[in-house]
Amino acid sequence: MISKGISRRQILGGLLAGAAFSASPGFAEAPARSPRPVPRGGQTPALAATSAEALIAEAKLGAAAVASYVVMDAATGTVLEQREAQVAMPPASVAKAVTALYALTRLGPDFRFRTRVLATGPVVAGVVQGDILLVGSGDPTLQTDQLGDLAAGLAARGVRSATGRFLTWDRALPPVLRISDEQPVQVGYNPSISGLNLNFNRVHFEWKRANDGWSTAMDARGTRFVPAVRMARMQVVARETPVFTYQTADAADDWTVAAGALGKGGSRWLPVRHPAVYVGEVFQTLAKAQGITLSAPQPLQAEPSGQELAAVDSEALTEILRDMLRFSTNITAEAVGLRASGAADLAGSGAAMSDWARATYGVGCRFVDHSGLGSASRVTAQDMAQIIHQARASGLQPLLRDMGLRDAKGKEIANHPTRVTAKSGTLNFVSALAGHIRPPQGRELIFAIFLGDTARRDALPEAERESPPGGAAWLGRARHLQWQLLARWSQSYV
Structure with a gap:
């Protein structure tokens, strides 16, 4: 060798x-309102008293956009807060978290x-x-x-x-x-x-x-x-x-x-x-x-x-998957998913992973591929949170990206005591984030957030799909909303 x-x-x-x-x-478009300042000392502003509905309205994602989320207690699986939790949404690259679980189960962590x-x-x-x-x-x-x-x-x-x-x-x-x-x-x-x-x-x-x-x-x-x-x-x-x-x-x-x-x-x-x-x-x-x-x-x-x-x-599969989840490499997700399923084509392989997720976690996900690039895949926030909750002992969490909470400009707050281990996903006018909130003390939370204006996405002509007008600004507002929700939950439920 x-x-x-x-x-x-x-x-x-x-x-x-x-x-x-x-x-x-x-992010050429101006924000919906002035961002909340970040207090000195690397702490997030108090958001517990601000309703999720107010934060969603601030984000101005569009009248047709869906904001779906679930936050639950990691130990018990008790749902603490949810919104549009049963609406099936494109998971984008959050699908790679399911692919990682599927590959670990079918191929084993030492596969090369x-x-x-x-x-x-x-x-x-x-x-x-x-x-x-x-x-x-x-x-x-x-x-x-x-x-x-x-x-x-x-x-x-x-x-x-x-x-x-x-x-x-x-x-x-x-x-x-x-x-x-x-x-x-x-x-x-x-x-x-x-x-x-x-x-x-x-x-x-x-x-x-x-x-x-x-x-x-x-x-x-x-x-x-x-x-x-x-x-x-x-x-x-x-x-x-x-x-x-x-x-x-x-x-x-x-x-x-x-x-x-x-x-x-x-x-x-x-x-x-x-x-x-x-x-x-x-x-x-x-x-x-x-x-x-x-x-x-x-x-x-x-x-x-x-x-x-x-x-x-x-390298061993665990390292391949760690890099896949960090850099969101689509070809890696598809190759490990195809190898895990042994299916004759990508559609059949996505269907095989869907069947596996249904049998393993009792969820109704539909995957058309393993990377989340195909927008026809559908997952609900409830199902994604349930997968993460049931997979706590599977070895997925150590492979997810570890980061602190983020400020209004999207920068990670240095030395923040609350940690987030998560997988993000992005398509045009679709943004997803799912994983764990880990406080220095208190209870750990599991969350899944799916935001999307699929009608606006579907209406894009091919010439605009690589960099659609308003797409970067929409994504910036969506990501800011996600981190506001995480800060709010970390203050409300931990």
Whole structure:
């Protein structure tokens, strides 16, 4: 096994926080009223005397918006306060908390994905007498640097070439072209999924001004390796909109981008729609750097077999899930959910998790995927709180993000004695938050908050879905409301 040269948290932090195509709009709309000041000493203002209805009205989420929540005693499950608790709402990424529970139950906390290089014949004088196979198990966390280490491991075995083909096998998971058909074509958080994944199935697109127009590059960059990519191609077109178009041809991703949107230069990650081709090409390039000559990758349909020459394992499932919940990586949720269910497609896998949640927790959730990206998933606040309450001994809470209460600007209040461990979720005009409120003393609380204006979301044209007008301001008000409710409950019921 080849050890990882860089921690996945470093990769995740850099990759997911990488430069976007354009900065997201700030909270441009003015708040409904002046935010309450935060007293000195890091304490939250007194909200216990303010009704939840007044806070919801202040947030001005829209006449058609639903504000649904439940707060209960963590020890007994007694509901202390609720509002619209039985209204089924899109859970957004809060669904990943259920996916984590599902994966832990079905796969176990020590489960690891393994990516292997196999040979169908012996190695004679550095030449494999047969085919070389790159075999995936669905690892959603595999990065270019680890793939480079895998190529180095092959070179360490003395391999320099093969008499046969270079084959890739990606059937450990069913192919998923995109998680959700509702999302704009260019968003990197809606990639394809297969048994071979790399860099969250995203390719790095960079552009710069050049004498004759624009210089562009597509690569699969890691920390130590930056291999160029040929299967993803970009053409700059003289237009203002749409910003991107996409077509697929001969297992390649063909993109165009509007010259009017490029500014002076920049970069962003784009989704990959042919993951096995992408991984195979990058591995071929990295192997060449190690002095190994491989033919162009070809897909293998049959179950692979052969002698293992090199392999790289993922971290244990608990660490994968911890990062998934912290960074809200959609591809990770879908890969672990698909692996846990063994279903033939994503819809069937979501249904299998729904059935499991119903049988395990007695709830009526409906999941169309494992990440919450599909807006057709539905969960009530009552059911989400019940899942968290019944799962207290499951090991989920230590995987959730731990934070203090937040002030009117959304900043965590330093050294606040009350802690919140929770998972958040966001879609356009949908915001969700669920988890635990843990005071320094007194009783622990469990909560679930679902806020959404689904009619406004559903009315968005595709061109506005990546950054809808008013969306960032709505989200800011929704998140502020959530933290006001948490502060109120921590003062009222602890």
